[in-house]
Amino acid sequence: MDRGMGECEAAKGEAAVEGMCVIWIRRISEIFWVAGASAVATKSFPAEPIGPLVSNSEGAYIIGGGSSGAIYLWEVASGKLLNKWNAHLRAVTCLTLSDDESLLISGSEDGSIRVWSLMKMFDSMAAAESGRLYIYSFSEHIFPVTDIVSGHGLCNSIVVSSSMDKTCKIWSLSEGRILRSISFPAIIDAIVIDSAEHTFYAGGRDSKIYIAALNVGSNPHSSYGEYIIGTVNTDSKGITSMALSVDGTTLVFGSNDGTVRVWDIRRKEATRVLKHAKGCALGKSLLIGPVNNVLIVREPLHSVPPALSKRGSWLLPHSLSKYTDSTDGEVDTKAVIGHQRLCNDLLDSKYLSSQVLMSQIKELQVQNSSGAAELELERIKLEREKLTQAVQQWKKLYQDLQNMVVDDLLSEP
C-alpha cells in the first residue's frame, strides 16, 4: 500500500445503493473529512503518515495510528492534537473503538494488540502510578495484525482480530484474554461482525469470504476448518475491506482491483459492482489501486443541507494540528454544544392558559389570598359605582318629580 506523504491522493466517490450511500476512499494518505457531500474537504498534514483512522460516533474526536507506532488523538472542533502516545513498536495497522467508546483497541505490524482506556490517556496521575498505559496487551498474534472489529456489549464485548498468521482470534474485552482462535486457509485482511454476533465474515487474500460461526460449538470436521461454516468465492482480486448493512443482509467489500462489490448474503450473489470511473473525483485521473476502506453510511434522519443553513454555522472544520501544545499541564479543549441537536422548541411548546386558570381559581378559592381580596375589592368598588349612579338617577328622578308636582301646585290657582 502506498502511503505517500506529498500530495493528496484520496478520492471519494458515491453511489446510491438501495437508500444507502456507499462512499469509498482509496489510499488514505492524509486525513480527510467532509462536511456534507458537496463541501470542500479540509486538508491536514499530520507529523507522519497516518494509517488507520477512527472517530467516535458523536464525531468529537478523531484517532489515528501513525507509521511509527504512535497513536494520535485530535479534537474535531478545534483541530487540536489533544494527545499522542507511543503505542506500538511498529506501525499501527488498525484501530477500533469498543462498543461504549471508552476503550480503544489498536493492532500493529509487530503483531501486538493493545487495549487503551481513552480516559486514562488523559490522566497523567494514573500513568505515573501504574507505569503502563494500556489495559491489556495481547501478543498471541505472531504476524502483523490486519484488522480488528469490536462486538456488541457494554461490559462483555468481544473483539475479533485478524492477522497475517492466517488466524482470527476472538478476545474478551472484559477479562482481557483470548477466547478462541480460528485458523483460515488464507490471510484475512478484513472482518465484519454480524450485528447479532451469530457469525462473522472474513475476507481473505484469496478472494474468498469465509463465514465463521461465533455461536456454535466447534466442528473440527468441517470441510473448511474449525468454526468455519462456509465460504463464498468472489471473482475479485483479494478482499481488502468490508462493511455490513445494519439489517445484516448486504455485505459491501472492496478489493485490490479497485472495485467495490455489493453482496446479498442470503442469496449469496453479487447484486452490484461499483467501479471507480476515471476522474470522477477531484478531476484527476487516478490509477486503479486497491480500495482501502468501505463504509456504509445511513442517510441521516434530519439531513440539513449545508447550503441552506444560515449564519455560516457550517464552518469548515479546522485542520488537524501537528503537535500537542502543552503550555500548562492541562489540555485546553474546545467543547461545543448546540450543533448536533436540532432546535425543536415548537414541539416542546406548551399552552399555559388553562394551567394559569386552574391555579388562579385555586388561589381565589383560598380565603384571604391577596389576589382574591383584590378582585373582591374591585368588584365592590364597581358595585359601589353602579349604586352611586343609581342613587344619582333616583335623586334626579325624585327631583324631577318634585319639581313637576311643585310646578303643578304652584301653577294651579
Next chain:
Amino acid sequence: MAIAGFVEGMGDHKLKPRLLSSLVRERLPGGDGAAGSRPSPSPAELSSVLAAVKTHGLLAEAAAAAATAAGRPDPELAESWRGAVDAWADRVLSLVSSNASDKRWAGACLLGVTVEECSSERFVASYSLWFQKLLPNIQQPSTTYFVKVASCAALADLFTRLANFSNLKKDSTSFAGKLVQPVLQLLNEDGPFTLWGGAINLLCTLMQFYPPSVQRYYDHVEATLVSKIMSGKLDTHTSRKFAFCLALLPKARGDEESWSLLMQKLLIVITKLVDDAFQGLEDEAKSSEVMKLLVPPGKGTPPPLGGQQNLEERSHNATRRLRDYTIPTISTLIHCCCMMLTNPYLVQVNVPLRPLLAVIRRVLSVDGSLSRSLLPFTTALDQELLCSELPYLHLDFLNLLISTIKGVRSQFLPHAATVVRLLIEFFRRAKLPSIRIKVYYIMQMLLISMGIGVALYIAEEVIKNAFADLDDSSKGNSLFPSACTSIVSEAVQQNSSRKRKNISRAPLQQCNSIGSDIAPDAGKMVAPLSVKIAALKALEALLTVGGSLDSLRRPDVDRLLITVATKACELGWGYEGNSAVIIEESGISRADFQLAALKALLASLLSLGRGRPPYLSQGLELFRRGKLETGTELATFCAHALLALELLIHPRALPLEEPPTGKSSMPGSIFHASQNPNLLSSTSSDREAIRDSKLYFNWSDPDGEQSDDDDSMEDARPEKFARVDVPPAGHRIEQGDQEKSPRVNAEMASPSYSKETKDADMVESNNSKDPSSHGTNVLPDVAKRVSPVSEATTVVGDLDIDKFNNLRSDVSKFDSILDSGDFTNNNIAGKPHDSDNNEKAADGAVRILGKESKTDDSDSDSDSIPEIRLWDSDSD
C-alpha cells in the same frame, strides 16, 4: 339554533354545538351589554366550563366537521357549530373588555383556552383582533394583577400557536415587537411574584419564537432580568424562572458571541459572589487563579452583567447577607448557567470547559475547615455561618457539573479523569444525604455515558460507599429506620431548594461536619431511603456497564443486592402513593425503594460475571412474587425482569470460550450456589468465588470434554447440541457413557424448555453409542486450549501435524513477504527474528500449561467439598 331531536350518543358531533350554546347561554357570565345583569360565576363554575370545553373538544369545529360519522362533511352541522363558536367568541371578547375585573379575568382566561382549542381557520381569521383586545389589559397600570397574569398567559398561548403558521411570520413578529416594552414595564412594576412569573413566561415565549422582536431591547432585557435576580428578593420558584429567561436571552441575537459573553459574565459574577462567601476561609490566590482562566490575560474584562455594577452593597448585616442574599443569588445564576449548557442553541458555541471546571473544583474543595495560615483572619462565627450554608453551595455546583457533563457529552473525555478524582475525593468527605445522592447520581451518569473506561476508575469507590449505605446488617433489621430519623434527613434533601421567603428552612443535621474526617463506617446512623435508592441506582449502572470487571467484587456485590432486595420485600409490598403524610411529602416511599432494589438485582443477575448468577432462583422468586402485585409499577417491572431473565435460563448462544480442560478432578460441582439456602451468610465468600468461576467453566463447556463429572451440566445446557449442525459420527462430543440425570434445576425443567431438551436428549443418545471416544482426547484438547501459541511449537507436537505444517508454510510465506521488501520498514528482518518469536511463543505455551495444571490442582481441592455431591446423589 340547535336541532331539535336526539343525537346518536355521546360521540355524535351534533351534540357539541348544542352543548356549547348552552354553555354560553347558561354558564358564562354576561358582558357589560344587555346581558350584563348576570352575576359573575364562581371560580368553581368557571373550572367546570373549562373542563367541558376541553373534554368534549367543543371549540374544535373544523377537525370534527370533516370527520362526521359517515366521513363526509355535513354542512348543517358545520354551520350550527360555527354559529355556536361565534357566539362563544363574541361573549368571551365582550368579557375581556368588560369593566368589571372579575369578568375581564374570566374573559382573558377563556380567550387563552380558545386560542389553544379553536380551529386553525378561526385562529388565522381572528388572532389580530384577539391580540388587540388583550393588549390593553397588560398595558393599563390600574388593572388588577389577576387580569394581567391571565392576559399574559393568553398572549403567550397566542404567540405559541402563531409560531405554527410560518406564513404569518411577518405580522406576528411586528405584534411581538409591540409587546416587549409593556412586558418589561410589567417586570419593573412592583407586584406579587405571580405577576412577574406571568410576564416572564410571555417574555420566554417571545424569545423562543420571535427572537428578532426582542433583539432591539437586548441590553434592556438583560439589565431588567439581572437587576431582579440580583435584588435577592425573589422566592426560589420565581428566581428560577428569571434564570431560565436570562438563559434564553442569547437566542434573541442567535450568535455565538452573545452566548459566550453571557456565560463569561455569569461565571465572573458567580466567582465574585463565591469570593464574598469564602472571605477569610480560603486562600485568595485561588480566586485569582479562577479569574485568570475566566478573563485570559491580555483580553479586556467584559462589561458587568446587566450593564451596571450591581453587586449588591446593601446594608445587610453579615449574618443575614450570606444566607439571604449571597447563596440564593449564586444558586439562581448557576441555574441560569445550567440552562444555557443543557438547552440547545441555534449555532455551535464553545463551552468554556476549563473555567467551568475550575470554578466547580474551587468550591468543591472547600470543606469549611480552617487552614492554619488563615486562622488569624477569621472568627468562629464566620466559620459557623459558612458551614451552615456550604451544603447548599456544594449542591448547586454539583448541579453545574451535571449540566456541564450533559452539555458537552463525549467531549468531556479529556477532563473526565481529573473530575473523577475530584469527585472521589469529595465523596469521601460527603456525609449529608442530599449531597451523597447527588454524587451517586453523577457517578451513575458518568458510568452510563462513558462506559467501562470510567468504571475502571470509580468501581471501587462506588462499591465501598454503597456498602456503607446499604449494608446495615450489623445494625439488625434496620433497613427501615424509625420514621423520625429518615424524615429529618430527607427533609434536608427536600429543602435543598430553599424557599426562603415563605417556608422556614429545615434543620440541617450534622451542621458542621462536612469537613470532618469521619470514616464512612456508617456505624452512627442508617442511611435514609433516598440515599439507599441512589446507591442502588449507581450500583445498577456499574453492573450494567462493567459487570465483569475484576474490581467489582462480584460475589460480595451480588450478595449485597440479593440481601437488600429480599429484606426490602420481605416486609410486604409498599403501597405506591398512599403512605403517611410526611413520607409522601418527601416524595420517596418504600415502594420506590423496593423498585430500585429489584432493578439493581436484575442488573446483578443479568450482568455477566465470571459465573452463573448465584442467586438466580431467589431472584426469580422475588420477581414472581412482585408480579402478583397487580396494577403497581413494581409488577410491571417484575414482568419485565422475568422476560429478561428468561434469556438467561434458555440461552440462545454458546459461550465463545474454549473448554478449559484437564479436570482430573471432582465430579458434580454444579448449581450448588443457586441452591444455597444460606444466602445471607457472609462467610466463605472467597471459596464461593472460586466455586463460581469453576462452575462457570464447567457450565460453559460446550463440548463436554470433562466427561463424567459434568454430565448433569450437559443436561442443563442442551441448546448447544441442538444448535450444532448435526455432529457427524465420531464427533468429539463424548458424554456417551453418562447416565441420564434428571433435570438439574427446577427452573430448567419448565415446560417451555422441553422441546430443545428433547433434541438434546436425542443427540446425547446418539453419542452414547460411541463408547470409545471418552477420555481419549484429553491431550488434543489441552493443545487446543493453548492453541494460539502452541500451534507454532512442538510442545504438543504429536498432534495435528497437518496444522503445524500449514503454519510452517505460512511462516515461510511471511518470510518471503518480508524479504521481498513489501514492508516499508525493514528493521525486523527475516528468519532469525521469527524463530525467536516462535521460541518465545513456545515458552509461553509451556508456561501457560504449567500454570493451568497448577490452578486445576487447587481447584480440585475446593471442588471436593462434600456438599457439592448433593446433586449427583440426588440424581442417582
